[in-house]
Amino acid sequence: MFKRSGNPLWRFPGVAPTALVVFAYLYLPIVVLIGYSFNENRLATIWTGFTLDWYAVVLNNPDILRAARNSLVVASTATLIATLAAIFAGLCMTRDRFRGQQGVNAVVALPLIVPEIVTAVATLLFFVIVGIRLGLISVIIAHTVFCIPFAYLPIRARLQGMDPRLEEAAADLYADPWRAFRRVTLPLLWPGILSGAMLSFIISLDTFVITYFVAGAGATTLPVYIFGMIRIGITPEVNAVSSLMLLVSIAFVTLSVLIGRIRR
Amino acid sequence: MRSTAEAAIETRRLTKVFEGPGGGVRALDAVDLVIRENEFFTLLGPSGCGKTTLLRLIAGFEQPSEGELLMRGQPIAHQPPHRRPVNTVFQSYALFPHMSVAQNIGFGLEMQGRSRAEIAETVERMLALVKLEGLGPRRPTQLSGGQQQRVALARALANRPQVLLLDEPLSALDLKLRKEMQIELKRLQHETGITFIFVTHDQEEALTMSDRLAVMSEGRALQVGSPTEIYEHPTSRFVADFIGETNLLTARLSGRDAQGVRFALDAGGELRGLEDGGHEDGARVTLAVRPERAELAAAAAGGEGLEARVEQVVYFGTDTHYHLRLADAATPFVVRRQNRSGALGGFEAGAAVSLGVAAEAVRVLQD
Amino acid sequence: MLARLARLPLLRRALLLGPALLIIGVFMVLPLFLMAYVSVLERGISGGVQWGRHTTEAYVRFLFERDLMDNLVVNVDYLRIFARSFTLAFITMAVSLAIGLPTALYMALQPARWRNLLIFLVTIPFWTNLLVRNYAWILLLRDSGLANGAMQWLGLTDDPIRLLYTPFAVGVGLTYSFLPFMILPIYASLEKLDLRLVEAAYDLGADKRRALTRIVLPLALPGIVAGCILVFIPALGAYITPELLGGSRQLMIGNLIQGQFGAARNWPFGAALAFVLLTIVLLSMMVYLLRFRRAPGQA
Numbered sequence: 001m002f003k004r005s006g007n008p009l010w011r012f013p014g015v016a017p018t019a020l021v022v023f024a025y026l027y028l029p030i031v032v033l034i035g036y037s038f039n040e041n042r043l044a045t046i047w048t049g050f051t052l053d054w055y056a057v058v059l060n061n062p063d064i065l066r067a068a069r070n071s072l073v074v075a076s077t078a079t080l081i082a083t084l085a086a087i088f089a090g091l092c093m094t095r096d097r098f099r100g101q102q103g104v105n106a107v108v109a110l111p112l113i114v115p116e117i118v119t120a121v122a123t124l125l126f127f128v129i130v131g132i133r134l135g136l137i138s139v140i141i142a143h144t145v146f147c148i149p150f151a152y153l154p155i156r157a158r159l160q161g162m163d164p165r166l167e168e169a170a171a172d173l174y175a176d177p178w179r180a181f182r183r184v185t186l187p188l189l190w191p192g193i194l195s196g197a198m199l200s201f202i203i204s205l206d207t208f209v210i211t212y213f214v215a216g217a218g219a220t221t222l223p224v225y226i227f228g229m230i231r232i233g234i235t236p237e238v239n240a241v242s243s244l245m246l247l248v249s250i251a252f253v254t255l256s257v258l259i260g261r262i263r264r
Numbered sequence: 265m266r267s268t269a270e271a272a273i274e275t276r277r278l279t280k281v282f283e284g285p286g287g288g289v290r291a292l293d294a295v296d297l298v299i300r301e302n303e304f305f306t307l308l309g310p311s312g313c314g315k316t317t318l319l320r321l322i323a324g325f326e327q328p329s330e331g332e333l334l335m336r337g338q339p340i341a342h343q344p345p346h347r348r349p350v351n352t353v354f355q356s357y358a359l360f361p362h363m364s365v366a367q368n369i370g371f372g373l374e375m376q377g378r379s380r381a382e383i384a385e386t387v388e389r390m391l392a393l394v395k396l397e398g399l400g401p402r403r404p405t406q407l408s409g410g411q412q413q414r415v416a417l418a419r420a421l422a423n424r425p426q427v428l429l430l431d432e433p434l435s436a437l438d439l440k441l442r443k444e445m446q447i448e449l450k451r452l453q454h455e456t457g458i459t460f461i462f463v464t465h466d467q468e469e470a471l472t473m474s475d476r477l478a479v480m481s482e483g484r485a486l487q488v489g490s491p492t493e494i495y496e497h498p499t500s501r502f503v504a505d506f507i508g509e510t511n512l513l514t515a516r517l518s519g520r521d522a523q524g525v526r527f528a529l530d531a532g533g534e535l536r537g538l539e540d541g542g543h544e545d546g547a548r549v550t551l552a553v554r555p556e557r558a559e560l561a562a563a564a565a566g567g568e569g570l571e572a573r574v575e576q577v578v579y580f581g582t583d584t585h586y587h588l589r590l591a592d593a594a595t596p597f598v599v600r601r602q603n604r605s606g607a608l609g610g611f612e613a614g615a616a617v618s619l620g621v622a623a624e625a626v627r628v629l630q631d
Numbered sequence: 632m633l634a635r636l637a638r639l640p641l642l643r644r645a646l647l648l649g650p651a652l653l654i655i656g657v658f659m660v661l662p663l664f665l666m667a668y669v670s671v672l673e674r675g676i677s678g679g680v681q682w683g684r685h686t687t688e689a690y691v692r693f694l695f696e697r698d699l700m701d702n703l704v705v706n707v708d709y710l711r712i713f714a715r716s717f718t719l720a721f722i723t724m725a726v727s728l729a730i731g732l733p734t735a736l737y738m739a740l741q742p743a744r745w746r747n748l749l750i751f752l753v754t755i756p757f758w759t760n761l762l763v764r765n766y767a768w769i770l771l772l773r774d775s776g777l778a779n780g781a782m783q784w785l786g787l788t789d790d791p792i793r794l795l796y797t798p799f800a801v802g803v804g805l806t807y808s809f810l811p812f813m814i815l816p817i818y819a820s821l822e823k824l825d826l827r828l829v830e831a832a833y834d835l836g837a838d839k840r841r842a843l844t845r846i847v848l849p850l851a852l853p854g855i856v857a858g859c860i861l862v863f864i865p866a867l868g869a870y871i872t873p874e875l876l877g878g879s880r881q882l883m884i885g886n887l888i889q890g891q892f893g894a895a896r897n898w899p900f901g902a903a904l905a906f907v908l909l910t911i912v913l914l915s916m917m918v919y920l921l922r923f924r925r926a927p928g929q930a
Contacts, residue, residue: 010740010826012733012839019737022730023749026756026810029767032777036770085650092647096640104648107655113916114909115868117885118666119659121905124892125669126662145658148651165358168325171345172352173372173423180346183371187362199758206760209870209885213892223762230766230875239770242763249759257751 030246037239054240064241067225070136074211074221075204077140082147083197086155087189089148094159095167111146119146120213127214134216142214143204150203151196154260158192159185191259198256202249271334272427272459273299273322278331280317280483291317293483294331299427299461300476304453306462308470309480310506315463318480319429322461323352335426346375351420352429355436357412359404365415366391366400372423390418393452410441421452427459434469446473467507471495479503495554499541499630504552511558511597512629513551517543524623527551532591533570535621541628550629555600557625560586560611561618569618572597574611584610588619663909670903689903709887709904716883719798720866723805724813727862731813732855736847738814739821750818757811765875768804769795772876796878804872809865813858820854821847856923864912884908 040049058064089108093101111119123142124134132138166188170180208223215224222245229238280292292314299305307315320326321333324345333341340348351372359368369390370383378386391397394414404412413433420428430449434442450473453460464470470477471491478488479502487494487503498504501512515527517540525540527549535551543549561569575596576587581603588597597619601610611617673684696706738749756764771777774791782788794800824847832842848855870885877883882890884904891901 012736012843015733015737015740018730018733022734022810022814023752025730025807026753029764029771029807030756030759032770033763033767081650081654085654088647088649089651092644096644098640098644104652107652107660110655110659113912114659114663115865115885115912117868117870117888118663118905118909118912121888121892121901122662122666123658125666125898125902126658129665129669141658145655148655152651163356163358165354165356166360168323168345169352169354169358169360170371171325172323172350173419174346174375175371176344176346179375184360202758206758206762208760208762213889223760226766227762230762230769234769234773238766242760242766245760245763250755253755253758
């Protein structure tokens with residue numbers, strides 16, 4: 001669409017106010033939550049003063065730290081495996097033509113389509129029946145499954161955007177397939193890989209329902225821990241740790257977008 | 265029978281079929297071709313004729329469906345591209361955007377394991393060869409189209425391949441640059457002695473640059489020869505029509521005598537030719553006459569030439585085109601006359617003229 | 632030798648696609664089939680299942696219950712929960728559409744620089760923790776929360792109004808959770824719109840309303856439909872929002888399912904419910920793909 005703003009022809013009544021309300025709606029809770037995390041008052045709603053105490057409490061709580069560590073371990077491992085699987089699959093799907101490609105797309109997209117609660121139930125039943133103990137490993141496995149499509153999409157997009165002639169040129173210039181991949185494909189693909197890995201990481205960090213079902217004792221991740229805290233009651237510590245999670249997610253998304261802008 | 269060991273590239277019944285819904289596409293249909301060492305050889309034809317497919321088969325990016333592909337007598341059809349002593353200049357240049365110009369040019373040498381010193385020296389030499397000295401550290405995106413094209417050329421030549429493949433390398437350049445590069449390429453081929461296989465759809469380009477060329481259509485090589493042969497002696501309607509402008513006349517082979525072969529034109533009148541194109545007496549044939557090989561004179565009753573009337577006169581500065589209708593008032597004929605004495609001495613629209621075609625100028629097509 | 636092997640197209644494909652397909656196949660597709668199988672098993676004494684004992688009890692339970700004499704009596708409790716879920720999901724979709732469409736339109740009409748920023752702003756909530764975002768609504772909607780505080784301060788009411796643990800709260804939470812899923816597809820559709828078509832409409836005498844309804848909306852339809860599906864389906868299977876904002880009275884399908892694996896300990900029933908939900912979702916996706924996307928891969 002061309003630049004038309006300012007031209008009264010394109011001002012539809014009610015559109016701008018609605019948009020304003022919507023953006024306020026989207027960010028109000030986030031702002032309020034972060035705001036309250038600095039509230040000195042224990043009885044959250046009335047503002048009495050600015051403090052970082054709640055953050056200090058949170059960051060010194062061994063349970064929270066352990067949950068955070070678990071979250072990071074799960075997210076890192078799941079991301080690593082998922083990104084590798086996504087790279088291989090992406091290379092195959094974009095550099096080859098064969099029947100059944102639609103089927104592969106469908107399978108890879110499956111974790112995105114199936115409702116989270118259904119996946120959680122199915123995965124739990126699978127682990128119990130097959131006899132896999134519920135613990136950190138089970139969580140990692142479950143996370144890897146849905147991290148794959150999130151890593152796959154940016155990688156595939158980046159591969160499709162690459163000129164296929166570049167790899168032919170490399171072969172033409174005496175590079176065998178492995179060296180062509182390492183010297184030409186990989187450097188150009190790298191932003192896509194980073195982007196996919198970061199998205200996958202964030203998704204894993206934020207996932208609650210599936211983790212809730214398949215985490216055993218000692219495998220609590222941060223979202224599951226927060227859920228437990230909320231169940232017990234509203235406390236400023238919950239505000240603080242929730243705000244932390246929010247800020248981490250926002251930071252990651254911003255980074256991912258910025259990386260996506262490089263070498264467009 | 266020429267020894268095929270001399271041939272830089274030889275194809276024997278080379279065929280390529282692309283699978284697709286509703287039957288495949290025969291991009292190449294049993295092509296037999298011999299390309300000699302140190303030749304500037306052109307594959308010429310409209311889009312879809314198979315010339316690019318043939319190039320890609322030689323480079324190794326596609327596998328043939330049937331037939332053989334030989335290089336200096338050795339079959340190479342199943343060698344992967346990185347093992348063939350062949351380099352390609354791509355239509356879109358395909359320069360590695362994340363490497364500098366120097367790294368691009370040196371890439372092939374790097375892959376072959378040459379020493380750093382040797383690579384650096386060769387890169388410098390190549391930059392000088394294509395007149396891009398000093399641009400080594402730049403990135404391809406910082407260069408103009410013409411400069412990128414020359415980098416692509418240098419990158420390929422740096423490896424001293426046995427055969428250099430060029431896939432319509434000049435199509436993205438503007439006219440002036442194109443003409444310059446045509447001369448450049450010709451010079452480079454001469455200097456390096458490498459066999460160039462050049463793909464284009466521009467027949468003028470093909471005629472000016474090639475030692476020999478192959479005119480292709482619908483997956484087949486219709487005629488192979490030097491530019492002169494192709495232009496002067498086209499063997500089929502397609503070739504006659506594709507290369508330059510031609511007048512095509514349908515006729516019947518009416519007889520032979522000491523002075524040559526006689527043809528009775530459908531449009532009325534008679535022409536003499538020196539060849540029969542392989543046809544029998546009484547056969548229906550198509551004759552081809554180049555517009556610049558025909559003569560115009562004022563109409564004279566009982567004269568030797570064909571009767572015709574000028575329908576339109578188009579002035580081109582260097583020459584004038586006369587669009588005629590022959591005696592049947594229907595068949596068109598174009599005569600091109602150089603404006604030797606300026607615009608004087610021409611004919612006007614509506615004038616009756618006498619059209620003369622020497623026997624040497626009459627081509628009998630084989631189809 | 633590996634290189635030579637790697638050139639065999641079939642083997643190459645198998646090796647490259649293998650990891651992703653195996654992981655998803657073994658740890659997702661297989662479990663789904665397993666879940667379907669569990670739904671026709673008999674319930675174990677203290678949770679779990681009894682292998683080898685098959686029954687359709689779970690599905691029967693959905694609609695009926697057995698009275699003291701073991702006769703089947705219609706039980707609408709579960710149906711009610713399903714109905715509530717569908718209604719809430721539908722309302723969520725409708726509200727999202729009503730406020731999302733103008734927002735997307737606004738975004739599409741901005742100059743490029745602003746547009747990227749707006750897209751970024753809409754995308755961020757999408758990537759943050761759903762649990763945390765819904766928790767924030769608890770802060771806002773509870774009796775001592777911001778909403779009540781504001782209303783009391785404005786003098787609209789003296790006593791706090793019960794906002795939390797109502798269908799209203801769940802609706803607000805669901806809409807909040809999935810609004811970006813409505814805005815982004817519609818925006819994508821609108822962005823591809825050629826404004827000159829609208830100018831042509833103006834030129835031919837259409838007023839703004841007509842231009843909107845006859846040109847803009849029909850051309851944005853693919854995005855609208857996509858957005859509706861992307862909101863409806865997750866809303867239908869939502870767990871977090873009804874759990875946090877609905878309390879024990881506003882059960883949706885998700886909570887019902889979770890309960891079977893928690894306190895109620897009826898795994899086959901839980902599996903059956905999940906299977907029914909899955910079927911509904913898959914059928915909707917198939918209808919969508921067949922009707923609205925002529926060839927896969929076309930937007």
